[in-house]
Amino acid sequence: MVPLMSLVWPILLSAVIVFIMSSIIHMLPLWHRSDYPGLPDEEGFRKAVGPMKIPPGDYFVPRPKGPAEMKEPAFIAKLTEGPRVMMTVLPNEHPSMGKPLAGWFVYSVVVSLVAALAAATVLGAGTAYRVVFHTVGLVAFAGYSLALWQANIWFGKSLSVTMKSTVDGVIYAALTAGTFGWLWPK
Secondary structure (H helix, E strand, O other): OHHHHHHHHHHHHHHHHHHHHHHHHHHHOOOOOOOOOOOOOOHHHHHHHHHHOOOEEEEEEEEOOOOOHHHHHHHHHHHHOOOOOEEEOOOOOOOHHHHHHHHHHHHHHHHHHHHHHHHHOOOOOOOOHHHHHHHHHHHHHHHHHOOOEEEEEEEEOOOOHHHHHHHHHEEEHHHHHHHHHOOOOO
């Protein structure tokens, strides 16, 4: 077992490295550019939906009032006629990157902390780089990637976006694992 305090530097440094790499990945126009295409008639959509003043939140259309309504012919007709939509409405304001970036950094610290807790519990000082890399990498991969698939399975999130984000998670996990392997207590 390794004391958690001896892993403060790998926790923080791996979070910084992941933060920098994720910024690079998301600023490159090639990888994530096509994740969220525009609507065929964005202006028509804005004119139709804008006056509804929908408050920020997550919505599903059509939305049944209960399980019984899901069996009614009128509701089934809505489903087959479409459109079927899951959407997140954001506040009407100029977006600031400060809050999401801060949240992402905190999240990266938490993933590294959980990976450190797992590794510190099962590995001792002087453990080989490969074993540290493997242990930390698996936990970090779970933290960065596995929950993405729930959105694909249950909410229809695009397979390509899910797969690209999973590859991002593999990269972040490898960077986290490499940092821990390098700085693991001797």
